[in-house]
Structure formats: structure tokens, C-alpha cells
Amino acid sequence: MNRLLITFLLLLIFSNIFSQIVDNKDNSWSDFVNEIAESTSNEQNINNLYEELSQIHENPFNINQIDRNQLERLPFLSEEQIENIQAYLYVNGPMKSIFELKLVKDLDMKTIEMLLPFVYLGEPPVSEQKIAWQKLFRKAKQTTYFRFDSNLNEKVGFSPKVDSADSRYLGTAPYSFFKYDFNAGNKIQFGFVAEKDAGERIKDGFFSFHFLMKDVGIVKRLALGRYKLAFGQGLAMNTNFAMSKSILASNVATRAEGVSRHFSTDEINYLQGAAITLGYRKHLFSFFVSAKNAAASINDSVLSSIKTDAYFNTENDLKQRNGVMMYLAGTNWQHRFGALKLGATAVYYAFDKPLKPEIRKDNYFSFRGRDNWNVSIDYQYRWRRFFAFGETAMSVNGALASLNGLSVNVSSTFKTTLLQRSYSKSYQAYYSASFAESSRTENEQGVYWGIQWNPYRYWRLSGYADAFRFPWLKYGVDAPSDGYDVMSQLDFYPKEWLKMYFRYKVKQKEKNLTDPDAIVYVVGKYDLQRFRYQCDFSTGDRISFRTGIDYNVYNEERKNGTDGFALSQSISKSFTKLPLEFDAQILLFDTQSYDNVIYSSEKNVLYVFSFPSFSGKGYRYSINLKYDLNSKLSFWLKYAETNYSNREIISSGLEEIKGHSKSDLYFLMRWKM
């Protein structure tokens, strides 16, 4: 009775706020992804995260049937919040209203705001002894997607050859994909993807198939075709998203999902073959095998490098296609001993030709040879308000990589996390992705400290400070180097229709200085300070506005400082009588050099993470439309144009455009069959 009364009262109090949040579904979590994107150099990592969250957003979880695995796929939830949601459902039974989320311990409005797009209030779980396969297949969801993007300017790559030796793109200009997704009650999923990059011929495109079965008897996961793997903190095996520095400063532990499907258009980070996870009592055993072709440069039957992008639109790119066969086999074991979770991973991989990159000082310790293996042990332990996590891994040469963290949930208003990592300069793990300043988990030591603090109602202060050191040389840094990365953000959200933040970030690192008089490179410090103010407000009638002001200052030893400035304004409107959503944005930018590049978060068609960067002087505007023809068929359309006032040529090489403006068109169709 009390619970009903409280729920009713909450309904009265928070209905405005919740309806506001429901109206503005995308903003809060895409902001979080944008912020991570700004902090990381691994673009694919961010695209994976964005696609993963977009997929959940499209097929949200039933809050009354949600399980731990599903909650762990939402990286903004802390371990304690996940346990509290589960505990609430266990103690109080299914929720009667989504407003009950406010009653869950330690779940603040900011987190609820991020959670709401990913959950819905559905039927409570029905205890079934046998899986009703026929019913599952009858109610299966089938969705197809078709996307088409094109640049509307003429690029050099598509122009006629001037000389017969000139390189040109082989295919047509548009980017396009077709995706089919079949999902029978989250038990059986399969699908395929066909993608053609800009300038690629259709026959040179990316074609992918996957099949995934979940929770059938002792088989917890069975994946065939293309799949992804992530275990522990990702030091030995992770082809998925790795957690990074973000505004959620105290959430830095990577959540490894184990075996999952590969449904994205990522042409690099996946495995191909079969993987299975078996559950026996509280043990989970995974076994996986993979064999796939990858693009590589080959000289005299020796691999000099593995291609890191996935474009096959020129003759030279095609020569690298299928250059190497990569084999992989491995196993993982996980077990829960009450509050302690332990895991162990062993992975062996081999190339059909020896990998021997050209020897430079910076890659002196990089992997060379035909095969390698990694083993690791990982742990998680919860005790009262403490959560400890970590992993230590080893490669065949005996080099170690170790990451250890401690999160303390001091109170519902204060959380802090300390994370230490030490990756040997000779640690070699091809399939590793974890918390790191560099894009790879090697040659790095660091200490990270993050806090989230709500000192008063409507105020939140979050920040992190990360100090790191690279004991060996890096590409473009001819000496051991070090640096730091600090962020602090103050959020103020006094009304349901008004929220704002001010953010300050500073990162200092070292690199070879480009001094024309220097005979040898001199390694020196450089730093970039970024200031951002953002204000979101709504005037009712389903209209919302966002204003952003960006300013940054770049300093480098032996050089004068440079700065960059940008101002952006966007407007969003959704209609009640028409199934139409409309977004428009304008951005003015003025930067003194490329070092002052401005990042802009911009709404795009579904599943497309858009985080363009700008330098120079100019403006950009974009218009985005979403139209639901009926409950099954939806369309997205976007037009974006960038105009530079100080350039007559944009980009270079085959991407060169003559003129001062660049425009792009994006189209996506989704059909829920």
C-alpha cells in the first residue's frame, strides 16, 4: 500500500521531469558517448559503443525482466547501481510504473535520465520450464535497414585520370549498407550485413553473417559466423568496447560481455568461426575458434604491416586485400565465489605468414613472428562500499600487463575511483583493448583518479586526473615521455527544462618538436586546454534548444600559443500531429591552427555516430529529419554543409575537393517486418 502511495506521489512530482526526459531521449546518453570520443584516439571503439547503445535503444530492455548481463551492457551504471536495481526488483517485485526507478537506492536523476531510453515497463517474468520455441519464432522481430550516404561535391578520386599512372577510386561515390536482423525473444538472433564504402565497388564491399543463441540449457551462448569476444578488463582478449575516461569519472571498469554477436559494419574488430559458453553450476566455460582473412602489406612472403583501415576503393588497397590469414583459438573460465568473481583467459593466435614490420626504434619491442599467445587472470570483488577489479596478463615473451582499480561509493552523493595500470613495453597482445591513454595496451604506466560529487541538489561536480608515462619511445616521440590529462565539469540542472554545464580539460604530453634548425629531434612538451559551456533548454511545445561555446588554447615549447573558438546553436522539434522529428544545427568555428581543432556533436541518422571536427574559419549547418510512416516503416534524412572562408581546396589526395564548401546527404530506412 505504501509503495503504491509513494509511486503515486512520485508520479505527481516527477511526471513533468520524466515526460521531458522521454521527449529528449537521445541527448543524455549520446552526450556521454561524445565525451568519451573526445578523450580517446580509438575511433572504432567509440563507433562500437555507439552502435551497441543504439541497438539497445532501438530494442529496449523490459525493466521487469532485466538481468545482470543486460544491465552490464549499459556502461554508465555503476556496479552498485546494477545491484541496487536487481535488489529492488527482487525485494519489491515487478515495477508498476517506470517512476519507481526513483525509489532505487543510489539511482540519481542524471543516471535515470540516461537509463530511460534503454528500458521500458513490460510484463513481469513468467517462470517457464520449457522454452516455447514455436511461440518465440512466431513473435520474432525482423528488421531491415538500408542506408545511403553521399558526398555531393566532386572529389579528385572520382574525376577522370589526367595521367595513366594516376590513382582513382574504382567504385561509385555513395556509401551504402543493407542489414537484416532476426531476433526471437533474445534467445536466437541472426542477421547479415552488406556494406559498400564510398568509392568501393559493390563486389569489394563487406559482407557479414552472424548467428547467436542464448541461454538454452547449459549453453549460455553459442555464436557462429562473425562474433565478438571480451573477457576480464580486456588485457588479453577484447574486440569490443573498452571503457575510457569520461564525464562518468568514477565508472572506468570495463564490463566484458563474453561472447556476443558482430552486427556492426566494423571490418576490423571481429572474429569469424564459432564460440560457445557453457554454464555448469556457478562456472562458465567459453571456447572459441576463428579463422579470418585480413588486409596486409606483404613483401617477399613476409608481412610488413596489417592494414588498420577498411577501405578497398583503389587498386593499391585491393592489392592488400586478404593478404593474411589469421587463426585464433582460446578458452575462458569464470566463477563467482560469493562477492568474488574470478576469471582466466588463454588465447593463441597465428598468422599464415610471419609478421616482420620494418625495425624502428619506437617499434623495437613490437610483435614479430608467426604466432603468439596471451594468458590472463581477472578478478572483481565487492565488499560493502568498495568494488575492486583488475586483470593481469602475460604474452609469450614473458612481458606483463596489469590493471587494478578500486571504486568507493562513499555515499549516494560521492563516488570515487582509483585505477593503476602498468603495461610493459614488450607486452604483445593483438586482440587487447583496455583502459589506456594510448590506443594499445603496451608501453604505458599510469594512475587515474576520478570523482563524481553531488554537493547540493541540482549540482554535480565530476572530474578526473590521469598521470601517465611511456617508458619506451613512441611513434613521433624519440624519448621516453610522460604527461597528464585532467578534466572537471560542473553541471547545474535547476529545472526540468533547463540544464547546463561548464567543462575544463587539459592534457599535456610530449612529442618531437618540429624545429627546422634541429639536427636531431628534440622532445618537448605540448598541451591543449579546452573550455566548454553548454546549455540545454526547452520552451515547451516539444521544442528544445542547445547552445554551445567552445574555446581552446594550444601551447607547444618553442612555439607561440594558438587558440580556437566555436559557437553552436541547435533546435529540435517533435510534432504531435505528425510523426515527424526535426533537428537543425549551426556551428561557427575559427581556429588558428589544426592543433585547435573543434569537435562538434551532431545528430545523425540512426546508428551513425557523428562527431565531426573542424579547423580553420567557417561555418557548418545540418538539418535532420525523422519520419515514421507507420509503426513499421521509418525514414531518416540528413543534409549537412560546411563552408570555409579561408580555403579554396578542402582535404587532400583523392579526397580533395576544389572549392570552399562541402556537403553531404545521409538517408536511412528502417523496416520492422
Place this chain on the structure above:
Amino acid sequence: MKNTIKNIKLFTVIFGLIFPTFGVGSENNHISDARSSALGDASVSLSSPENPSSNSLHRESSLAIHYANPFGVKELSTVSAQLFYANRMLDLGVSLSRFGYEKYNETTISGYFSRKLSSRLALGVRINYLSLMMSEYEDRKSVLSGDIGFLAEVLPKLTIGMSVDHLLRTKYSTARGDFEMPLILHLGANYRQGKDLMLVAEIEKDNLNDPLLKIGCEYLSLEEVALRIGLLTNPYRPTFGIGYSTGHFVFDVASIYHLILGFNTQFSMKYKF
């Protein structure tokens, strides 16, 4: 060979880090207790030896010893001891601190005089006598200086502290010229949230170098056990520590991590009476 490398390392550390600061007046032997160090050395608003008035706000008598061993090099160690005695007339204290080894060392003797002016305000002064042994070929140098500081509980949860080190100081002469101690200003605050959490911040600026920002956080996970974390800038250094109190005794361990040089580990033991 190993010894040669060790000697080179020691030489580099001492001349690279210590002498540049020494040349303009040394701060090597300022007493920093392990609790303060674990909180990013943001100690001016706390009951710490940094603030001359710190003894008086909470009227606590104590005897403490501190030991700091930077980067595992014993020649860079500092040993210090301090005694505070709170009484109705004037709170008194004395401390003795020694940094270095036989060929280079600094010894400081300080006297503390402080008083609680109201229920929420304490004021104190400190007189320091510094004796410097800089080289075998020079005489021992002596310097006198005077510091002042206050602590104010502006809100029940918020305390601010300020101290000015070497407000009055004498010069000393070396073969390289005359030098004096730098004037250093510490301005800080601590905020208590609930019974178990304290956040602390401080800005330090002297008349020669860039300002230092210091931030720390202390969490009493159990009533007797305190976990601490912090950072200080210029150069950027994270700090950590743990404290344990039992009866009249308090034990603290701390480490300041320097990215290149490693850990500066400190230990403190205090007896309260």
C-alpha cells in the same frame, strides 16, 4: 657498474631537484606529516604542522614523529619530531626536523605559539631557526624566519586556513651570492560531508615559482581506518595513504608518486594526550 649507476642517479636527483630549490632557500625539511601528504599536501586548513595555528582550533596536545623517504634514496630522507601542548594561556609547540646526509643537510628548529581567539577562529605564529650544511668547504649557514597562520570555521562543515611562511626572514651568504627563503602563501579549505567524508583543497604560491594546486579526499571507511587520496600539481603527482587510529595513537602511511622518480613514502606516528 651498479654502484656507478646508483651514484649517477643520486647525483641527478639531488642536483636536478634539490639544489635549484635550495639555491633560493630551502623547503626540504618542512614538516609534512603522512596524513597531509596523502591528501595531496593540502594541509593548511587541517590540524597539521603546516599551519602555525592548527594546534589551537581543536585544542589537542600531541607528540608526533614523521619520516619521509623519497624515491628509496636514504640521503634524501627527512626525520622530524614535534610536540604540541595546549593550555589556557597560550598553546605551545616545538618541532625539530633534519633533512639530508653528512655532506649536505638542513636542520630546523621551530617554536609554535597559537591561541584560540573565538569558538571558530585560531591564530598562530611560528619562529624557525634553520641551519644549513651545504658543502664540506663552507661554513654552516643559519637563517631565522617567522611564519603566521589562521584557521577559521566559517560554516559548521567548512573550515578555511591560511598561512604565510617566511614573512620575516634573514639572508644567508654563500660563495654564489646572498640568498633568502621564499615567501610562501598557503590558502586552503576543507569541507566535511557526513561523518565519513572530507574534501580538502589548497593553493600554494611563493614569490618565485608557479602556483601549486592541491586536492585531497579522506574517507573513514571504518571509524578507525581512513583512506586518503589526492594530487598536487607542478609537477603533477598523485598521492595516496591510509591511517589507523587506536586509543591515543594514530599511525599514517602515505606515498606521493612522481612519474619519473617513483614513490616518496612517508610514515607518521602520533600520540595524543
